[in-house]
Amino acid sequence: MPSSSRVRSGRDLVRLKGVGASAVGLLLAIAAANPAAAETDLFGRDTLSGVLDARLSAADGETSFLDGGLGKTQYSGGGANVAVRPTLDLAALVWRPQLGGDLGASVTAQGQSGQTHGIDLAEAYLQYRPVPHSATRFGWRVGLMWPPASLEHDGVGWTTTRTLTPSAINTWISEEVKGVAAEAFVSRDIGGHRLSVTAAAFGENDTAGALLTYRGWALDDVRATAFGTSPLPQLRSDSYLRLPDDTQPVVNLDGRPGGYAKLEWRPPAPMALQAFVYDNGADPGAVKDGYWGWRTTFADLGLTARPGAGVEVLAQALAGHTYSGPYTSRGWRNDVDFNSAYLLATEVQGRHRFTVRGDAFEVKNNAAPVFGEHGEHGWSATGDYAYALTPNLSLWVETMHVWSGRSERSSADLLPGQPQNVLQIAVRAAL
């Protein structure tokens, strides 16, 4: 580990312990001070849940970005050979204490293969969700959280429930789009329609876009944590084009807030539409501890449809822009447009679930080529089967093919177009 990362890592660990102790103390204080303290439930058996995900994977193709390459999955292949490895992919523990009245909290600690710290915070927020007294309902959340953009992450501890590997869009959301937010929600039923608006101001997400630019789109289930970092591809050794060692998704570099908003419409039909917009408000010229600010904006459209019993169709399309400093005579050093879309269909038949998904993705480089060829395009096809052994234990088999073209690979003596095949067998236990 480079020395700067080591220093950050040690500092983050101290912060992690400090924040953890402070958070627990704060929750206990809130619970004690709340007039409805009689309704508190801090450590009852129903306040804890979790998920354990153990996998056996087989992959061919290029080296994963987690190992310094430009591979599009979390698994490094052996080129033409198949690399097989067992991993404890994820252990997540969710604590949802009730602090009295309609005030609660959600704290998710996770350990994931390759994570910077053995255990880190995935989410930690207070939530107020009063029981509605009319067709209008509202609520709020404050704390560390993913924004409500993904249609695929609806499992315990923000896990996916239809496939092991989320789409390229929601892989990126999971990896880089997370901050400390103050979020409000309101919905109303009108003539059989339900309209919902969610809006938030947030900070601590000033580097979103670094991974998407330097590595490009990916399909993995790596999850951003409060204090963790993600490695960046290291293809060039010359100091001019050498990338930073890593990027830290949850970080504040400039003190400027960002915002996001979501509008959801559920008509009187088995479908729902959502539109989500995001602007992290970051100063692209800000730099701190070796991290540059990335000004990132994107818009996302999502569709959920249930055309028949047990059948569900999801689709999302996302387009955005990110740029980062320093500003040079040739413009911003990093400047890309990015877009992606996927279509997923899933069917549940008793204990069986069958899912297929197709993804397409693209990054267009707007910066001077001398700063690096970050443009790419690609697609993937995923097939997944899950079998519920018991209500709390499931067996998964997933196969995925990813193809991507990125001219930057030439600088590492690789062919610009790279395919990869991944087979995963997983056992998931819900706690």
Next chain:
Amino acid sequence: MRHILSFLIVLACLPVCARAADLDVHVRTARGAPVSDAIVTVEPEARTPAPLRFTQPLAMAQRGLQFDPFVLVVPVGAEVRFPNEDPVRHQVYSFSPTKTFELKLYGKDQTRTVRFDKAGVVSLGCNIHDQMVAFIKVTDAPFAVKTDASGHAVLHGLPVGRATIRVWHPYMKSPNGEQKLDLAIPRTGSIAQSFTAELRTPAMRMPGY
């Protein structure tokens, strides 16, 4: 003496004989699809102090992050149990004018009870799991039954005479979600009655706030 004895026997049988008719109801859409979970109630014109006839258990379980059953019919004054059979906590509520209540968070294998003392419709939700929805039809009619998966329901032992039959479904496209019909209930035997009901599609329920 023999005639008097025969008259007394017939007289003793009269209340039983007068309640011998059955009502056989089918509820379908215009396209012939069965309508399940429709509530059929019968109100005899001559309101006798007949006992209320309900065949369902008075319980609304939470199972698999859903309410079960989707529709429950209970008599006015019923104490309905809300057992939580899920491994997670639920917070059941209703803001319906018929009965406004909230059951604070409670967990697996715990039960709460609510008394419904007014006729009407109670729409249920869970404050934690927005995808959960169910309905309780509270009725003061002496006879009530729910259609099964084939849209069929039978009411036994209806009293002879004129009666009002009502069919209600939470999503029926009719005023108050119900249709009504006046019928003459015969002294014996069975009468069949079909209803055509169009249902609206509700907005999708999904996990969320």
